[in-house]
Amino acid sequence: MTSADAARAPRVAVAGLSARLVAQSAARAGLNVVALDIFGDRDTREHAGLWFDIGGNGLSIDRARLYDALEHAARLPRMLGLIVTSGLEPLAAELARAPRVPRFIGNGAQAEAVRDPRRFFALLDEAHITHPEVRPTPPADRSGWLVKRSDGCGGTHIEWADDIERAPAGAYFQRLAKGRSMSALFVAAHREAAVIGFAEQLTVEAGRLPFVHAGSLGPVRLPRHVAARIVEAIDTIVWQTDLTGLNSIDFLLDGDTFSVLEINTRPSSTMALYETAWPDAWPRGLIGAHLDACLHGELPHAAAQSPPLFAGQRVVFAREGFSASRAFSDACFHDPACHDVPLAGARIEAGQPVCTMTVTAPAFAELRDALDREHARLLQRIETLSRP
Secondary structure, eight states: OOHHHHHHSOEEEEESSOOHHHHHHHHHTTOEEEEEESSOOHHHHHHOSEEEEOBOSSSOBOHHHHHHHHHHHHTSTTEEEEEEOTTOGGGHHHHHHOTTSOOBOSOSGGGHHHHSHHHHHHHHHHTTOOOOOEESSOOSSOTTEEEEETTOOTTTTEEEGGGOSSOOTTEEEEEOOOSEEEEEEEEEETTEEEEEEEEEEEEEEETTEEEEEEEEEEOOOOOHHHHHHHHHHHHHHHHHHOOOEEEEEEEEEETTEEEEEEEEOSOOTTHHHHHHHOGGGOTTHHHHHHHHHHHHOOOOOOOOSSOSOEEEEEEEEOSSOEEOOHHHHHHHHTOTTEESOOOTTOEEOTTSEEEEEEEEESSGGGHHHHHHHHHHHHHHHHHHHSOO
């Protein structure tokens, strides 16, 4: 898109802990992006005409800075509205009603039907959709149980139940269940859904957090009968809740059986897998499909069943604290496998995300090894280019 085209393009605000992935997809859709996040990574700024810092203490969003930035964005010409990413789940309904901010494009009040564990698991029970055992109060024996906050994201809201003394407000307890951690990305409109694809989720243990999100692999080909039952469950949930736009469902797959964990009522990071695997199917990016669903009630056509490529992405976490040098930032920025590139001088503490590595392969089985190689290469780059 030329600078003249960008000046005339409709605008969209993208807000969350990290805006890069959605900003990149929105730019692909020909939109002029206003990004609001806590990192301000180099590639986020590359895809956004404007960037606002909404960071609070640590890796958190400052509410006042968020609203100040959104009110500024709302005054910009040709503003279509606001798309949220991870980290703003607790504020979705509020942002959908708030004055002086861009129109909310996505799930506002209807998200409560799946974010409230009492309502969501009751819905699953009524529809005979399997899920791990849940309860609102601590079990007498907490071993083998997790405690989850309903307003969290990225696995940072999950802890072992026997590690906590008192559950936070809004938390619930879920029994640990067997299975391969999976997700399905889907687009919804007018109580109907179109499933984009299935992906395997990667997690790491980080201190007291046993299942921190660390990436994904996909698209995954599931047996036809298994995929059909998962699609049926998604159709039922969407019919009951009226979800709209891009959403994802997390589930455990154990042989031919699946067990639903939760719904993410916003664009998911797995978008990148499908945009990479089926580039011709999404010439306007999946954010284009999100806008079509939310603003016009239109669902996308199904993607091809056999992707020409498979894709994997993995978040690299810092083993020790360091400051990104200019050489490190430049090397990452010019590396096509590296995304969410920190600015020179950015301080990254131990355990915090450094960047996201992305690979492609002609076979799904090759993705893990390819990601391991990229991960090792990035750690070596940190060692050689960001040391005094």
